[in-house]
């Protein structure tokens with residue numbers, strides 16, 4: 135096997151702990167913690183609070199962006215131990231160290247806050263995330279952020295997942311004390327091909343600017359004008375157009391940056407969310423699929439430090455529209471089918487036809503877009519029928535950020551299971567030749583249009599039996615004798631192995647369409663029709679037991695179970 | 711016998727007293743102020759649809775009588791500077807229980823429970839009122855608030 139595990143393992147670091155008090159609770163935190171780049175930096179008050187599960191309201195702070203400390207929302211009251219002239223801590227009468235609360239130097243009765251995102255903790259420090267002074271400071275910061283904010287919530291796509299709304303509920307007032315006229319700024323600004331900007335909603339946290347500059351290296355966003363007129367803008371003549379722009383929509387804490395694609399499609403509280411994997415390349419970014427009434431409406435990245443951090447690329451994010459297409463294959467078809475037929479009779483017909491096929495006369499091409507479980511079952515068929523197998527390689531330009539050159543989501547899985555030839559695609563010419571000389575008479579094709587990959591309609595027309603499963607119609611499905619409608623990955627459960635050898639599972643987001651069924655479901659029925667051994671799957675009724683069976687029988691997956699993989703995935707044994 | 715006479719007295723009294731029943735449906739009841747009848751959509755005094763398709767009423771409606779189709783990225787044609795409005799707005803009057811939650815939750819004062827209390831139709835489909843019908847029935851809301859006037 136040529137695949138190697140290239141995923142980085144974090145080096146174990148020596149941990150020096152310091153004691154601080156958060157909300158009256160004594161805790162130990164590491165002296166240094168990783169910053170946005172993973173470099174060790176002094177632990178901040180925000181990190182200390184988060185480590186004990188205390189949320190700190192914030193706009194500009196993001197764990198994966200440089201800290202700038204400009205929104206002031208994370209402001210907090212704190213105290214430090216008093217040090218006497220002898221450099222020893224001064225003690226209270228009861229023996230506890232004396233703490234001096236932070237106050238304004240020229241006005242000692244007024245508490246002075248510090249921004250939690252950028253203030254390091256020191257030994258003995260006390261942090262007061264819920265003190266009256268902290269609350270009052272937060273309320274004031276929020277009030278000032280809301281001074282010029284428009285009353286746009288009813289038409290704002292962010293409503294429902296807006297940090298301004300959330301904190302306004304917690305720390306805001308129901309009325310505004312601002313009697314002056316609000317500053318008006320440009321609205322509905324076309325920032326780039328996929329992004330709309332509403333400057334009135336912007337809280338000037340600069341997350342978008344830092345993201346595109348520091349994460350993507352496309353430094354095109356900035357702030358123009360002064361004071362209350364501050365405006366986010368692109369450099370003149372430079373549209374905001376890289377393959378990662380839509381991530382700014384996710385990290386924009388308010389509704390200033392919104393997606394043109396998702397614009398006014400649906401209020402977010404109607405979305406049903408399902409954990410899934412992007413299937414547009416071999417990186418396998420973790421995503422959340424948002425749908426309503428069986429219509430996919432958006433993909434959003436899901437955090438996974440081992441794969442995609444908080445990000446995903448625009449091309450993967452927008453590659454979902456085909457799932458909602460009206461012309462999907464939704465019923466059983468093919469030229470050998472007479473009238474209305476049920477799945478069970480078609481499957482037994484197929485098993486009957488194939489039982490007569492001589493060993494060596496069958497070829498199976500299974501897409502590397504199919505799940506591991508499906509490929510495993512197809513491999514069983516291949517063993518049973520003595521078939522030659524392969525997958526279709528698919529590559530395009532990648533980048534150094536996330537997008538992989540391998541555009542199949544499961545090439546590694548296809549290789550591990552042994553469906554794909556080594557190298558992938560090298561059996562395709564042999565299969566073409568086999569059909570030409572009349573040796574291969576039966577083909578099973580899953581999810582590929584072979585006419586685009588060197589096996590033309592003329593060759594496919596020569597086959598005695600062509601069994602095809604696909605989602606959308608193409609020239610191969612048009613020639614099928616038996617056409618089995620399959621499912622998009624968001625319509626079923628399963629797992630992929632990404633380019634770094636990480637096994638990742640995905641859940642079902644929407645129902646399958648019409649008469650179509652998840653491929654693993656009908657494949658396991660097909661396999662069980664062949665009798666238990668050598669297939670052994672028998673009555674596999676669910677994806678868990680199918681995966682576990684595969685893990686037992688396939689060396690690459692040794693020791694893994696469906697439950698173990700979890701939401702973050704696990705590394706497969708990809709070394710040969 | 712005395713019981714019969716007493717009973718007959720009551721009958722006679724009612725026969726000549728003021729009538730409390732009404733010849734419905736020829737005769738109709740005067741609906742009091744504040745009555746909660748069927749919910750309709752309204753326009754502002756400059757003929758703009760007030761609803762911005764925020765879908766809060768759809769969310770709050772207990773029997774799920776409301777169904778809104780948001781405008782999508784293309785927006786709506788011919789609405790001037792109105793940034794967002796409903797592409798379609800349907801209320802299933804057979805489901806509606808006249809609870810008034812939609813009116814209460816609406817941030818734009820775009821939907822009101824009016825005085826209609828008796829709605830009839832020949833089919834279930836006919837009882838699903840669409841945007842056009844709801845706006846025609848709702849008419850114009852007479853107040854000064856004009857969200858889009860100076861945008």
Ligand code: SF4
Nearest residue numbers: 286287290293296389
């Ligand atoms: S950004 Fe948030 S608070 Fe502002 S209009 Fe949008 S939803 Fe409302």
Ligand code: SF4
Nearest residue numbers: 336337339340342386
């Ligand atoms: S557009 Fe959003 S992310 Fe960018 S500065 Fe404004 S609020 Fe922050």
Ligand code: SF4
Nearest residue numbers: 771806807809810812
């Ligand atoms: S009145 Fe109540 S039941 Fe009728 S549409 Fe409004 S919220 Fe729904």
Ligand code: SF4
Nearest residue numbers: 761762764765767816
């Ligand atoms: S009627 Fe009111 S609550 Fe309902 S969608 Fe329109 S604006 Fe929103």
Ligand code: FES
Nearest residue numbers: 192194203206251
């Ligand atoms: S999060 Fe913005 S200043 Fe700390």
